[in-house]
Amino acid sequence: MLEQKSISNFQKFLEQEYLKRLGKNSSYSIRAFAKDININDSTLSQILRGKRNLSKKKQEEIGLKLGLSLAALRKIQGEAAAGKIPYKILREDQYDVVANWYYDVILEMVDLDNFRLDAKWIAKKLEISTNEATLALQKLIRSNYLICDDKGKWHNNLKNITSAEDNDFDHIALQNFQTQMRERAIASIKNDGAKDKNHSSYTVAMDQDLFPEIKEEIKIFRRKIAELIEEKSKKRDCVGNLQISFFSNTKTIQGDNNE
Numbered sequence: 184m185l186e187q188k189s190i191s192n193f194q195k196f197l198e199q200e201y202l203k204r205l206g207k208n209s210s211y212s213i214r215a216f217a218k219d220i221n222i223n224d225s226t227l228s229q230i231l232r233g234k235r236n237l238s239k240k241k242q243e244e245i246g247l248k249l250g251l252s253l254a255a256l257r258k259i260q261g262e263a264a265a266g267k268i269p270y271k272i273l274r275e276d277q278y279d280v281v282a283n284w285y286y287d288v289i290l291e292m293v294d295l296d297n298f299r300l301d302a303k304w305i306a307k308k309l310e311i312s313t314n315e316a317t318l319a320l321q322k323l324i325r326s327n328y329l330i331c332d333d334k335g336k337w338h339n340n341l342k343n344i345t346s347a348e349d350n351d352f353d354h355i356a357l358q359n360f361q362t363q364m365r366e367r368a369i370a371s372i373k374n375d376g377a378k379d380k381n382h383s384s385y386t387v388a389m390d391q392d393l394f395p396e397i398k399e400e401i402k403i404f405r406r407k408i409a410e411l412i413e414e415k416s417k418k419r420d421c422v423g424n425l426q427i428s429f430f431s432n433t434k435t436i437q438g439d440n441n442e
Contacts, residue, residue: 273344281360290339291422
């Protein structure tokens with residue numbers, strides 16, 4: 184099984200694969216590697232030096248030939264195409280930041296053009312109590328999640344965090360956070376106007392073995408949306424939330440796979 188954790192793009196993947204083969208056979212050449220993956224050796228040399236790129240179709244052809252799953256290949260391609268925002272892993276001792284949905288929102292609110300470090304203003308914007316807003320601000324500042332620079336401007340010290348690189352990672356704190364956000368989404372369905380929301384769904388019979396690949400595609404999509412927002416926001420006047428749910432409506436029961 185090929186290890187994917189240290190691979191950031193397809194060029195690095197090829198380089199790593201070549202070095203692995205070279206380690207097993209000191210006489211293994213670029214020419215031999217090129218022949219094995221059905222590519223011109225001079226082209227391969229340029230790719231390994233970062234002087235040339237491969238089309239996604241050719242990447243897929245070579246990746247599958249070298250034993251990559253389609254999901255792993257999409258991960259590599261996604262990191263290469265959507266790597267403009269550096270993400271940090273949320274440590275387990277930081278999970279208190281997802282104890283309440285509005286902690287995360289308050290951290291994002293500091294980037295609003297009209298942000299005010301005022302519990303009453305925040306409470307009104309989020310439709311929570313002033314006491315909840317006050318306690319949240321105290322917690323975020325005390326934990327150094329919300330910090331102030333020498334010019335008096337507040338900053339989100341947990342910007343661009345992700346719960347885990349592993350798509351199968353799960354934790355009770357994250358479950359509770361997502362449950363709270365789902366409740367917010369339900370309220371949006373009922374109360375928000377059409378121009379301020381987008382709720383849709385897609386139900387389909389499918390191969391359950393595709394779950395890992397689809398989850399990877401969803402992660403790539405989320406990060407592309409994040410980059411679009413960062414690049415094209417001309418003003419900051421609201422805090423949005425993108426939620427994507429993907430799950431099986433049917434449960435496996437004993438005997439399902441027996442012929």
